[in-house]
Amino acid sequence: MANWKIDASHSEVGFKVKHLMITNVSGVFTRFEGTVRTESEDFHDARITFEADVSSVTTNNQQRDEHLRSADFFDSAQFPRIRFVSRQVKKVSGEHYRLIGDLTIRDETHTIELSVTYNGTTHDAQGHARAGFELDGRLHRSDYGLRWSATTDTGGLILGDEVKLHMNIQIVQEVGVAANV
Template sequence: MTTWKIDAAHSEVGFKVKHLMITNVSGRFTNFEGTIHTNSEDFHDARISFEADARSVTTSNHQRDEHLKTQDFFDCDQFPRISFVSRQVKKVSDEHYRLIGDLTIRNHTHSIELHVTYNGSTRDPWGQTKAGFDLSGRLHRSDYGLRWSATTDTGGLILGDEVKLHMHIALVQEVPVSVAQ
């Protein structure tokens, strides 16, 4: 079995949500980790676990970021972790997969399907084996207890319910530790 870890320094976990229904607000999580176990070279049998620190959310706007950490959204004091555990990887083609798993936010767990593009594997100049993936998906934030919303004076929504997910993930293969004899 091969174990891979997310190389957080070379990965991004982001999202977009409609604002005033005419534009998008983008955000990301800056503190996350994940482990992938696989017996295959093409990841078709991968078992994936992922966690993000909800407090690490950033949208490049301090006031908005602080609001996202409150009970109106992530409620970071009570629910500090966002997690994902895979249930199935479906290989569609050499580079494309569908990843199905359980996403938990604010103690609400729902199945989610992510579209995955495998960008290949290589060895870096220091001899580490790395693999790269792009992932995308959608969720409804209200399903996860993220129900805060407001309306404009004309009756329009300030914040959309659909959240678009986009991730660029670099993995580094763990090297088994040799046991001295």
């Protein structure tokens, strides 16, 4: 069994949501961690855990970021972590997979399916094995208790319900760590 950890300094966890239904606002979580355990070289049997620190959300707008951390959205004081635990990895073809797991936000847990592209494995200058992945998915924020909404003077929505997820993840194999099976 091989154990891997997310290299957060070479990874990105982002999202987009419609603003005024005409453009997207993008954001990222800057503090996160995760593990991957696998027996295979192509990760088809991977078991994955991931957590993001809600207070690390940033959209490059301080007022909006504070609102996202408030009880209207993530309520970071009461629910400080977003958590994902995989259930199944399905190889679709070649380097393309479907990752199915449970996503928990604000103590609301729902199954989510992510499209994954495995970009390969290599070794860094110190000889550590590294693997790269690109993940995409969608969720409805209202499913997770993120129901804040408002309308414009003309009756249009300020914020969409669908959230697009996009992640670039690099993992590094842990050396000399025994796995608990």
